[in-house]
Amino acid sequence: MKYLWTEDTGAGLHFWKLINQIFFDNELAIESKGSNQGMLDALSDLEIKKGDEYYIAFDYVVDNQDIRNKYRLLKSIAEKSEGKVVILDLICFEYLILTFDKLVPWTGTGKADKIKIRDDILSAIEDHRINLSKIDDEKTLQYLAGFKRYSTERVMKSLVGELTENEKWSVKGSLMGECWYKDCCISEHPDNLRCGEPEVEDGSEKMRMLIQSESVQKVLNQI
Template identity: 80%
Template sequence: MRYLWTEDTGAGLHFWILVNQLFFDNELVVEGKGSNQGLLDAVLDLDVKDDDKYYVAFDYVVDNQDIRNKYRILKSITDKSEGKIVILDMICFEYLILAFDKLVEWTGTGKTDKIKIREEVLAAVENHRINLSKIDDKKTLQYIAGFKRYSTERVMKSLVGEFTQNEKWSVKGPLMGECWYKDCCVSEHSDSLRCGKPEDEGGDEKMRMLIRSEKVQDVISKVIAAE
């Protein structure tokens, strides 16, 4: 059996279930472990059988010392697993959404300031962190400075929330917002929320476009290579 383990719950776990359904034809056993510690504990307790392989989607950012410590332990285990346990090259689920090239168009956000900040942040991502030295835009630096406890992952989650406030596009709840994976009317407007209109793609096709995006493909490339 081939397993994909994630620390995510809710929408993040739902994303991986949809990836499994629409891209891997349900060949993987997808399980959420609740937290990065839960994921690490599951790997530590693992008794790998001969035909099993485990893909570990561990959220890794280098500007969080606790995560760096857990990652070192995880990597030491995988290095001894003879290829049976594979760490996916992952920053966090929210980064995959933030980097999706259709995000602004589909969600229909009118927040021009946040669109600019998103562009600046994405351009500054390298080696599992936001390289602040690559950002010159004052508003972007002020936005990042507003975090009491700064980390790349916190910035990613906050920015994604700015673009997905409409519940139909939300990535915060128990499931991804229905407009990511269902046929739905996405051109409705309310007083406070706007929603863009994808180019008439059906639900499955929208999700497949997200899965085929560059950053998602980078993460799942090791799973694809093993097929």
């Protein structure tokens, strides 16, 4: 049996379940461990049965010391598993959404300042962190300086939240916003300034396009 374990709950867990349904034809058993510590605890107690494989969606950034410490423990467990535990190359679920090239036109966000910040940040991602030396724009640097407890993951979560404020495209609730995976087109409501206009309305097709994006495929190719 193939398992995919995630620390995500809510919309993040829903994202992995949709991937399993649409891309893997429900081949995987998707389980949330609730947190990165929950993931480590579950792996520490794990007795791997013959034929089982575990794919670990662990949110990893190098500018958070606690995450780095836990990642070292996770890596040690994986190295002793004889290839049965595979750590996916992942920053976080929100990063996969943020890199999607249809994010801005589909959501219809009018936040020009945040769109510019997104572009600056994505161009500065390097080795699971934002390389601040690659950012020259003063407004982007001010935005990053505004985080009390700065980390690349916190920036990703905050920025993607601002770009998906419309509840139809939200990735912050118990489920992903319904326009990611249902047949809907919120441009039917022209009075809403944040309405986007996807070129496709079919829910499964929109989700397939997200799944086929470069960042998501980089992760899924390890499974």
